[in-house]
Amino acid sequence: MAKDGMTIGALAERTGLAVSAIRYYEAKGLIRPWRNEGGQRRFERADLRRLSFIMIAQQFGFTLPQIKEQLASLPNGRTPTKTDWAKISAAFRASLDARIETLTRLRDNLDGCIGCGCLSLPKCALYNPADSAAQKGAGPRYLMGDDPAI
Numbered sequence: 150m151a152k153d154g155m156t157i158g159a160l161a162e163r164t165g166l167a168v169s170a171i172r173y174y175e176a177k178g179l180i181r182p183w184r185n186e187g188g189q190r191r192f193e194r195a196d197l198r199r200l201s202f203i204m205i206a207q208q209f210g211f212t213l214p215q216i217k218e219q220l221a222s223l224p225n226g227r228t229p230t231k232t233d234w235a236k237i238s239a240a241f242r243a244s245l246d247a248r249i250e251t252l253t254r255l256r257d258n259l260d261g262c263i264g265c266g267c268l269s270l271p272k273c274a275l276y277n278p279a280d281s282a283a284q285k286g287a288g289p290r291y292l293m294g295d296d297p298a299i
Contacts, residue, residue, distance in 0.1 A: 154183065154191025164200045171200070179203055179217055181225070195229060202237070209245060251293065258292050 161168045174180050175190075180199055182190040199220060206216045219237045223229045282290040282297070 152183075152185075152191070154185065154193060155196070157182070157190050157192065160192050160196060160200070163197055164204070166200060166204070174200065174203060177213055177217065179213065179220055198229065198234075199223070202234075206241070209241070210248065211241070211244075254294055255292050 155163075157168050157171055160166075161171055164171075171180070175182060180192065180196050182192045182196070185191050202220070203213075203216055206219075207213075219240055222236060223233055282295065285295045
């Protein structure tokens with residue numbers, strides 16, 4: 150019995166992705182279609198879930214290399230189980246929690262600065278005489294959580 154698989158068009162229709170995007174993800178090694186006897190790409194139904202994961206992970210701000218690293222832990226030759234996906238979710242959870250904490254801190258501190266409007270008083274979290282924050286690293290160090298007093 151021949152294996153049918155999904156055509157790239159059917160996969161595009163089901164996921165809402167352009168065919169070119171699916172080919173791009175294939176070129177990046179995120180999905181691995183096989184070829185039927187006529188040489189046409191065919192995809193497993195599990196690729197629907199992989200592509201959905203890619204789209205969601207990108208919306209969360211993960212890069213394609215980060216996504217590829219996680220997808221590499223999924224089995225080839227069988228549909229990933231709930232346990233397989235739970236392992237990936239756990240790996241992303243810590244990163245998402247850290248991002249949420251940073252965004253919350255940024256939102257709360259930025260509200261105060263926008264409300265104040267001064268951006269130069271000593272009490273302001275952005276106050277940075279002689280660029281002393283540069284010793285702590287790149288970026289808006291105080292908004293990222295560094296203590297200006299340390």
